[in-house]
Amino acid sequence: DTEVTQTPKHLVMGMTNKKSLKCEQHMGHRAMYWYKQKAKKPPELMFVYSYEKLSINESVPSRFSPECPNSSLLNLHLHALQPEDSALYLCASSQTSSGNTIYFGEGSWLTVV
Amino acid sequence: GEDVEQSLFLSVREGDSSVINCTYTDSSSTYLYWYKQEPGAGLQLLTYIFSNMDMKQDQRLTVLLNKKDKHLSLRIADTQTGDSAIYFCAETPQGGTASKLTFGTGTRLQVTL
Numbered sequence: 001d002t003e004v005t006q007t008p009k010h011l012v013m014g015m016t017n018k019k020s021l022k023c024e025q026h027m028g029h030r031a032m033y034w035y036k037q038k039a040k041k042p043p044e045l046m047f048v049y050s051y052e053k054l055s056i057n058e059s060v061p062s063r064f065s066p067e068c069p070n071s072s073l074l075n076l077h078l079h080a081l082q083p084e085d086s087a088l089y090l091c092a093s094s095q096t097s098s099g100n101t102i103y104f105g106e107g108s109w110l111t112v113v
Numbered sequence: 114g115e116d117v118e119q120s121l122f123l124s125v126r127e128g129d130s131s132v133i134n135c136t137y138t139d140s141s142s143t144y145l146y147w148y149k150q151e152p153g154a155g156l157q158l159l160t161y162i163f164s165n166m167d168m169k170q171d172q173r174l175t176v177l178l179n180k181k182d183k184h185l186s187l188r189i190a191d192t193q194t195g196d197s198a199i200y201f202c203a204e205t206p207q208g209g210t211a212s213k214l215t216f217g218t219g220t221r222l223q224v225t226l
Contacts, residue, residue, distance in 0.1 A: 006155075031212070042201055042216035043156065056212055090155055097212045100144045100163075100205065106155040 004105035023091030117217035135202035
């Protein structure tokens with residue numbers, strides 16, 4: 001099983017809303033990632049969690065707040081977003097952050113109105 | 114920094130072979146990957162190759178690596194309409210750190226009848 005599950009698949013939120021994206025994997029992976037992908041572009045790394053600790057934050061604005069409650073779950077809390085934050089948000093995991101293979105979820109389509 | 118380039122678009126007839134090309138600049142690349150992204154979906158890992166290999170075959174997929182020229186290609190035999198998607202090549206540097214995954218610009222494959 002090489003599955004990374006993301007919910008919700010689609011989310012529309014206002015600029016004053018607070019919402020969360022969720023990600024789950026049951027492959028025993030200890031590294032989990034959030035990527036942002038705009039249309040017709042490759043994914044861009046946002047955050048890396050390694051053994052449930054934040055190890056990389058690629059200078060992401062504080063309106064995006066990641067959380068790793070346990071080794072299987074990764075959340076991305078959203079607050080006071082801007083329309084330009086509308087994108088596909090992809091969660092991914094790998095055995096470790098030094099592991100050679102990253103598996104991606106299906107993504108959450110976020111629209112900020 | 115690392116740079117991974119791909120042509121933007123490829124059109125092939127159903128039943129023909131497709132060849133998607135990728136060039137990279139990081140000579141310390143250790144793992145090179147091909148991901149497929151169908152419209153509205155996440156990234157699906159198709160295959161990967163370690164830098165000490167020059168070829169890998171998996172059913173209809175053949176990956177060729179020319180490390181001297183830093184050129185990677187993905188050949189899809191007997192291309193089907195279901196192969197229509199964007200294909201991203203990606204690489205990780207020496208040490209295989211998954212958190213340093215660098216994507217190419219993506220090639221949109223269109224399969225015509």
